[in-house]
Amino acid sequence: MSTTPRVVIIGAGIVGTNLADELTERGWHRLTVLDQGPLPLTGGSTSHAPGLVYQTSGSKTMTEFAGYTVDKLAGLDVDGGWCFNRVGGLEIATTPERLDDLHRKQGWATSWGVSGAVIGPEECAKLHPLLEPDRILGGFHTPDDGLAKSTRAVVALARRAESRGAEFRGSTRVLGISQHGGRVTGVETDQGEVPADIVVSCAGFWGQAIGEMAGMNVPLLPMAHQYVRTDQLPELVGRNDERSEAQLPILRHQDHDLYYREHNDRLGIGSYAHRPMPARLSDLPEEDSPTEASMPSMLPFTEDDFADSWEHSRRLLPALETAKIETGFNGIFSFTPDGGPLVGESPDVAGFWIAEAVWVTHSCGVARSVAQLLVDGRSQVELHGCDAARFDEIETAADYVEETAQRNFVEIYDVKHPLQPKLSPRDLRVSPFHARQQQLGAFFLESHGWERPHWYEANAGLVKDLPMEWQPPSRDAWSAMYHSPIAAVEAWKTRTAVALYDMTSLKRLEVSGPGALSFLDELTTGKMDKSVGAVTYTLLLDEAGGVRSDLTVARLGEQLFQVGANGNLDLDYLRRQLPADDGVRVRDITGGTCCIGVWGPLARDLVQPLSRDDFSHEALKFFRCKSAHIAGIPVTAMRVSYVGELGWEIYTSAEYGQRLWDVLFAAGRDLGVVAAGRAAFNSLRLEKGYRAWGADMTTEHNPYEAGVGFAVRPQKGDFVGREAIARLDKHAVTRRLSCLTIDDGRSVVLGSEPVFLDGEPAGYVTSAAFSHTLGTPIAYAWLPAAATVGTRVHIQYFDRRVRATVAAEPLVDPEMHRIRR
Numbered sequence: 122m123s124t125t126p127r128v129v130i131i132g133a134g135i136v137g138t139n140l141a142d143e144l145t146e147r148g149w150h151r152l153t154v155l156d157q158g159p160l161p162l163t164g165g166s167t168s169h170a171p172g173l174v175y176q177t178s179g180s181k182t183m184t185e186f187a188g189y190t191v192d193k194l195a196g197l198d199v200d201g202g203w204c205f206n207r208v209g210g211l212e213i214a215t216t217p218e219r220l221d222d223l224h225r226k227q228g229w230a231t232s233w234g235v236s237g238a239v240i241g242p243e244e245c246a247k248l249h250p251l252l253e254p255d256r257i258l259g260g261f262h263t264p265d266d267g268l269a270k271s272t273r274a275v276v277a278l279a280r281r282a283e284s285r286g287a288e289f290r291g292s293t294r295v296l297g298i299s300q301h302g303g304r305v306t307g308v309e310t311d312q313g314e315v316p317a318d319i320v321v322s323c324a325g326f327w328g329q330a331i332g333e334m335a336g337m338n339v340p341l342l343p344m345a346h347q348y349v350r351t352d353q354l355p356e357l358v359g360r361n362d363e364r365s366e367a368q369l370p371i372l373r374h375q376d377h378d379l380y381y382r383e384h385n386d387r388l389g390i391g392s393y394a395h396r397p398m399p400a401r402l403s404d405l406p407e408e409d410s411p412t413e414a415s416m417p418s419m420l421p422f423t424e425d426d427f428a429d430s431w432e433h434s435r436r437l438l439p440a441l442e443t444a445k446i447e448t449g450f451n452g453i454f455s456f457t458p459d460g461g462p463l464v465g466e467s468p469d470v471a472g473f474w475i476a477e478a479v480w481v482t483h484s485c486g487v488a489r490s491v492a493q494l495l496v497d498g499r500s501q502v503e504l505h506g507c508d509a510a511r512f513d514e515i516e517t518a519a520d521y522v523e524e525t526a527q528r529n530f531v532e533i534y535d536v537k538h539p540l541q542p543k544l545s546p547r548d549l550r551v552s553p554f555h556a557r558q559q560q561l562g563a564f565f566l567e568s569h570g571w572e573r574p575h576w577y578e579a580n581a582g583l584v585k586d587l588p589m590e591w592q593p594p595s596r597d598a599w600s601a602m603y604h605s606p607i608a609a610v611e612a613w614k615t616r617t618a619v620a621l622y623d624m625t626s627l628k629r630l631e632v633s634g635p636g637a638l639s640f641l642d643e644l645t646t647g648k649m650d651k652s653v654g655a656v657t658y659t660l661l662l663d664e665a666g667g668v669r670s671d672l673t674v675a676r677l678g679e680q681l682f683q684v685g686a687n688g689n690l691d692l693d694y695l696r697r698q699l700p701a702d703d704g705v706r707v708r709d710i711t712g713g714t715c716c717i718g719v720w721g722p723l724a725r726d727l728v729q730p731l732s733r734d735d736f737s738h739e740a741l742k743f744f745r746c747k748s749a750h751i752a753g754i755p756v757t758a759m760r761v762s763y764v765g766e767l768g769w770e771i772y773t774s775a776e777y778g779q780r781l782w783d784v785l786f787a788a789g790r791d792l793g794v795v796a797a798g799r800a801a802f803n804s805l806r807l808e809k810g811y812r813a814w815g816a817d818m819t820t821e822h823n824p825y826e827a828g829v830g831f832a833v834r835p836q837k838g839d840f841v842g843r844e845a846i847a848r849l850d851k852h853a854v855t856r857r858l859s860c861l862t863i864d865d866g867r868s869v870v871l872g873s874e875p876v877f878l879d880g881e882p883a884g885y886v887t888s889a890a891f892s893h894t895l896g897t898p899i900a901y902a903w904l905p906a907a908a909t910v911g912t913r914v915h916i917q918y919f920d921r922r923v924r925a926t927v928a929a930e931p932l933v934d935p936e937m938h939r940i941r942r
Contacts, residue, residue, distance in 0.1 A: 125149045125150065126149070126151065126318035127151045127152075127316055127317050127318045128149060128151065128152045128318070128321065129152075129153050129154075129307070129308045129315050129319070129320045130153070130321050130323055131155050131295055131308065131320065131321070131322045131323060131331055132154075132155075132156060132165065132322065132323035132324040132325060132327075133154050133155070133158075133160060134163060134165045134166065134168075134271075134325055135274060135481050136325070136479045136484050136487060136488055137154055137156070137323035138154065138274075138275045138278040138279050138282065139278055139484050139487075140321060140323060140476065140488040141278065141282035141289075142278045142281050142282045143491075143492035144282075144287075144492050144496070145282045145286060145287050146285070146492075147492060147496045148496075149495075149496065150285055150286030150287065152287040152288070153288045153315055153317075154279070154282075154288070154289045154290070155290050155293045155295060155315065156289075156290070156292075157292070157293065157294045158291060158416075158417075159291045159292050160279070160291035161275050161291075163291065164416035164417045164418055165325045165326075165416075165418050166326060166418050166454040166455075167272065167275060167325075167481065168271075168272060169348070169416065169418055169419055170269075170271045170452075170454075170480075170481045171348060171382060171389055171391055172268045172271050172382075173210075173269075173371045173380060173382060173391075173482070174187060174191055174194075174205070174267055174269050174482045175187070175210050175263065175266050175371070175373070176188050176191060176230075176263065176265065177230040177233070177235050177263060178229065179539070179873055180461075181233050181873075181885075182502055182503060182504065182506055182507065183461075183483060184229070184230075184233040184235060185233065185502050186490075186502070187482050188486070189485050189486040190269070190481070190484055190486055191205060191265060191266070191267070192485075194269050194485065195207060197274060197277040199276050199277050203270060203273075203365075204270050204273050204277055205267055205268070205269050205270070205274075206267050206268040206270070206367055207265060207266075207267040208266075208268060208370050208371060208383075209248070209262060209264045209265070209266055209267060209370035209371070210262070210263040210266030210267070210370055210372075211245060211248055211261070211263075212226070212260060212261045213245055213252070213257045213259070213260040213372065213374055214257060214259050215256065215257055215258060215374070215376045215437075216258070216376055218536050219258075219375065219376050219536060220239075220258045220259050221536075222536045223239050223259065223261040224919040224920045225919060226261055227261055228873070228875050228917045228918075229873055231882050231917065232875040232882070232885035232886075236263065237261060237264075238261070238262055239259055239260070239920065240262050242259060244262075245257060245259065248369075249370055249372055250356070251369070251388075251438045251440045252438065253437070253438070256437060257437075262370070266370075267371065268366075268367055268371060269481050269482075271481045271484075293310050293311065293312050295308055295309070295310055295334070296334075297309035298334040298470070299314060300335070300470050300473075303471055304318075304470065304471045305317055305335070305471070305473045307320075308320055317472070318472055319474065320335070320473050321474040321495075322335075322339075322473075322474070323475075325418075325454070325455060325477065325479075326341070326343035326402075326418070326453050326455045327402065328455065328463070328475060328477035328478070329341055329343075329402075331475075335467055335470050336469055337468075337470065339463060339509070340458055340512060340516065341455045341456065341457050341463060341522070341526070342399055342456050342457075342527070343400040343401075343454070343455060344397060344400060344453065344454065344456050344530050345398035345399075345400050345451035345452065345453050346391065346398075346451065346453075346530075347395055347423075347427050347450075347451055348391045348449065348450060348451075348452055349422070349431075349446045349447075349448065349449035350387050350388070350390075350446075350447050351387050351388045351389075351390070351441065351444045351446060352387065352444060352445045352446075353386045354387060354440050354441075354444055355440075356440045357383065357385070357386040358386045360383075361385050361386070362385075366383065366385055367384070367385075369382075373534075374433070374434075375534035377433040377437075378392060378534045379392055379393075379394065379430055379433060379434060381434075381438070387447065388438075388444075392426075393530065393531075393534055394429060395423075395426035395427065395430070397527035397530045397531060398420075398423075398426075398451060399526075399527065400420065405417045405418075405420075405453075417453075418452060418453045419451070419452055419453075420450065420451040420452075422450050422451060423451060427446075427449065455477060455478040456478070456526035456527070457526060458512060458517075458521065458522055458526060459525070461478070461506050462476070462477065462479045462487055462507045463476070463477040464487060464494075464504060464509060465508050465509035465510055468693060468696065474491065475509055476488065486502065487507070489502075490502050490504060498664060499664060499667075499820070502821075503667075503819040505690060505815055505819060505820075508690055508693075510690055511689060511690055512689060513569050513570060515549055515550065515569075515570045516570060521570075524545065524546055525546075528543065528545070538599070539871050539872060540566060540575075540603035540871075541602075542566045542567040542603075547565075547567060547572065548572060549570040550571045550572065550626070550712070552571075552572075552623050552625035552626070553625075553715050553776075553778025553779045554625070554717070554778060554779060554782040557779065557782050557783070557786070558574050558796065561578070561579040562578025562581075563576075563578075563796070563798065564576050564577070564578065564798070566603065569626070569689075573626055574623060574799065575603070575604075575605075575800045576605045576607040576608050576611060576797075576798040576800050576801070577607065577795070577797070577798060578607070579796070580607050580610045580611060580614075580795050580796075581605075583607075584607060584610055586610075587609060587610060587613060588613075590896055591612075591613045591896070592609070593606045593608075593609040593891060593893065594866065594867045594891075595867075596867075596869055597868075599871075600869040600870075600871060604800060605800070608798070608801045608893070609801075611795055611796075611797035611798060611801035612805055612894065613893060614721065614795045614797065615720055615764055615766055616721070616722075616766065616805075616893075616894055617721070617722065618721050618793040618795075619720070619721035619722070619723040619726070619727050619789055619792055619793070619794050620720060620721055620796070620797035620801075621717055621719060621782070621786065621789070621794060621795070622719075622764075622796075622798075622802060623716075623717065623718075625715040625716050626711075627686075627711075627716070628686040628687065628689070628691065628709070629683060629684070629686070629710050629711045629772075630684040630686050630691070630692055630695065630707055630708065630709055631681070631684075631707070631709075632682040632695070632705065632706070632707050633680055633705070633706050634680055634703075634704050634705045636704030636705040637680050637681070637682055637705050638650060638680070638682075640700065640704075641674060641682060642837070642838070642840065643841065644661060644695070644840065644841055645661060645672065645674065645840060646660040646661075646824070646832055646833040646840060646842070646843075646846075647659030647660070647674070647832055647833075647834055647837075648834050649674065649676070649682075653678055654676065654745050654746055655676050655744070655745065656673060656675045656676075656745060656746050656760070656761055657674045657675075657744070658672075658744070659671070659672050659673075659674055660672070660824060660829060661694065661841070662845070663841070664842060665820075665842070665845050666823045666824075666842045666845030666849065667819070667820035667822060667823060667842075668818045668819065668820060668823065668829070669820055670686065670687050670690070670694075670814050671812065671814050672687075672691070673761060677746070683710075683772075687814045692709055712775070713774060714773065714775060715772070715773060715774075715775050715781075716770050717770075717782060717785060718763070718764070718769075718770050718771075719768045719771055719785060720762055720764050720766040721766050721767065722766065722939070722942075723789075723792045723793075724767045724768035725767065726792055727788055727789045728751065728758075728769070728771075728785075730788065731751045731752045731784060731785070731788055732751045732752075734747070734749035738941070738942060741758065741760050742760060743761075743937075743940055744760060744761060745760050746758060746759040751781065751785070752780075754780060754781050755777070756771050756772060757771070758771050758772075759771075759772065762940050763802070763805075763806050763809075763811055764802060764805035764806060764809070765931070765933055765934055765939060766805075766939055767939060767940060767942055801893070803890050804891060804892060804893055807888060807890045807892070807901065808892050808894055808895070808899070808931065808933040809932075809933060809934070810860060810901075810930040810931035812828065812829060813888055816872070816887050816888050817888055817901055818858065818887075823845075823846070823849060824846070825851040825854050826854045826857055826858065827858050828858050828930075830851050854906050855906050856884070856903055856904065856906055857903075857904060857905075857908075858887065858903055859901065859902055859903075859904045859908060860899065860901055860928045860929070860931075861886075861899065861900045861914065861916070861925040861926065861927060861928065862895070862898075862925060862926050863897060863899065863916070863923055863924070863925045864923070864926060865923055865924065866898070867898070868898055868916075868923040869889065869891050869898045870889045870918050870923075872886050872887060872889055873885060874886045874916050874917055876902045876914050876916050876917075877914060877915040877916075877917065878907075878908055878914050883905055883914070884902050884904040884908075885903060886900045886902045887900075887902060888901050889901070892933075894932075895932060899928075899932060900916065900925065908927050910929045911926065911927060912926070912927040913925075914926070
């Protein structure tokens with residue numbers, strides 16, 4: 122009797138067939154794949170996808186997904202016909218800004234292990250003879266990229282899955298998701314119900330409709346994208362046969378939102394340069410027997426939208442000057458609020474999973490990770506940027522999804538700075554201090570809908586008062602974007618006087634009930650059974666010992682805890698772990714509360730005169746908290762510091778927020794208080810070596826590698842990941858998150874740059890900033906453990922390498938005197 126679950130996959134496109142292949146390879150053979158279209162050309166996005174596979178992106182995860190897609194599809198064929206043609210990729214620059222971007226992209230490729238080089242115009246023209254070299258400045262060539270024949274790949278994958286026991290049913294319309302007791306039990310179709318223990322929706326742009334059947338909000342927007350084929354080009358005649366179809370590298374002209382690929386003796390052109398075209402499922406044609414020329418995912422071509430793209434193409438590729446557009450269509454595919462895929466299980470219906478908004482480029486990698494999640498409970502590639510639970514509620518609202526998805530379409534090929542915020546929607550979530558921050562000239566950036574000050578123009582006049590050793594150097598144009606020398610003032614005041622930081626946007630969870638203590642104790646690495654008033658820095662691990670998150674847990678009462686979390690993923694995880702007996706409650710209290718970080722050597726001089734409660738070191742020691750009143754306002758004061766200075770995180774309910782800000786700011790004037798933003802905050806936290814989960818460490822890293830092993834207490838008893846941690850030798854790590862100081866004192870890297878050891882790529886930067894306290898740029902990077910303190914390395918920044926040195930951490934106040942006073 123088989124013990125594997127019954128799985129139904131909805132969607133027989135490139136994602137669904139890949140998942141069927143990955144699951145059956147792992148021994149799960151009770152598997153049915155359903156699609157409303159006929160097999161194998163079902164009429165979804167896979168059926169018309171142009172198949173460009175560029176591996177390199179700023180995301181390590183997405184690059185690894187694409188790399189696996191290349192490797193897997195290159196090993197498939199259908200009756201001798203290729204599924205992947207490794208013609209290479211070529212992205213060209215026609216502006217200096219784009220050429221700089223290609224150098225950054227080449228750095229990402231090096232960081233993530235992809236072969237690629239920036240080359241000159243003549244070399245570009247040798248690779249792609251249709252190019253006019255005088256019209257370009259250079260290009261980024263990636264020899265292992267290429268073309269996926271997705272329609273052929275689904276045939277190969279389906280055949281292999283069927284040979285292992287999977288069943289594929291075409292022309293079967295899904296009508297509903299059956300469930301009982303909070304679990305899926307099957308899929309209702311127009312041909313009867315298909316029983317299931319697990320249902321995975323791989324329905325592409327129909328994913329939102331399938332999600333609704335299970336009561337799951339799937340935040341994606343179907344959008345149309347233009348694609349044309351030219352008539353026969355004399356320059357391509359005789360170059361290719363029916364089997365190769367293409368030899369020229371796939372070409373991207375991102376300065377005008379265009380890409381190109383061969384179709385034998387014709388050229389295919391795709392454009393993102395047109396207006397956003399959202400598609401409503403109710404408006405799509407229903408085709409019982411779709412063909413390559415007619416399917417639900419192919420809307421009529423709108424010639425006017427392509428006119429400018431055609432003219433730009435003819436200027437770039439002289440061979441097109443006498444050519445004509447032979448065919449064209451507007452093909453539909455999915456966009457999300459942040460451009461990433463959607464992977465995960467419904468928070469409300471156990472066994473209902475989605476793998477949506479996945480392009481051909483990442484299809485094999487995503488499918489492998491979903492199969493690993495289902496079979497092993499863990500993906501070997503970390504998924505926080507793909508997890509469907511990563512969004513806060515406002516980010517899944519229909520209006521928000523529609524606006525942000527369309528913006529992502531418009532900006533898909535733009536040169537984007539890592540700090541670049543959304544243009545809109547803005548001011549969705551503001552702290553109670555927002556009006557005061559505006560009065561102080563706050564420069565806001567946005568995260569998950571929250572407006573977060575990065576510096577305050579009100580402090581600009583103090584730049585001239587900075588001591589010489591605190592004067593920041595000038596920056597290059599790229600690192601100067603979304604930055605101001607005012608950050609140096611705010612860091613200086615934090616280190617020498619006192620500053621107020623708005624910490625409201627950080628996720629706060631309330632865990633309560635008679636089972637709250639044991640619940641948190643079983644999930645975290647730290648000892649939770651401490652006295653009321655204790656604050657504990659702790660970790661959430663997965664079963665393999667990877668760092669799922671880091672938390673700050675404050676015990677406010679015998680059955681009441683406040684958890685400082687990293688985002689909605691932590692809330693989702695805690696809710697999924699809740700016991701069935703209702704003995705534990707988890708509540709998101711972020712929006713109803715607010716927090717001011719009051720930090721600096723004069724923090725006590727500011728706070729104590731405003732309160733009758735004792736804020737002395739003896740009365741409120743480091744990593745303790747207590748209820749108090751400040752100017753009559755009820756607060757919870759937590760003695761923690763992410764910037765490495767004396768002070769507290771001071772919490773109160775939102776109704777008192779503005780009053781709390783006002784009394785603190787007014788009382789601090791004689792002490793030189795300033796409002797300080799996240800630019801200074803990030804610099805100060807790196808000086809103290811404090812990790813940021815998601816940037817510096819993820820599930821791919823264990824605590825000892827990441828330098829947070831001090832938060833693990835194996836002796837406390839059982840917790841998630843304890844067995845895996847027990848098998849590790851914390852003194853024998855092979856890689857380490859290492860602190861670097863940059864030798865030239867000026868080059869400010871921003872993250873994801875490759876690091877070279879003895880001339881060879883050895884790691885990559887995770888976080889970086891200018892250390893205003895030390896007067897030099899600093900960074901953290903993953904490096905081999907052999908790179909000990911004093912080791913010289915190089916960081917690639919654009920097209921040059923800057924010297925750096927592995928340093929002992931923390932860089933500032935290693936004895937912790939400044940915090941514990």
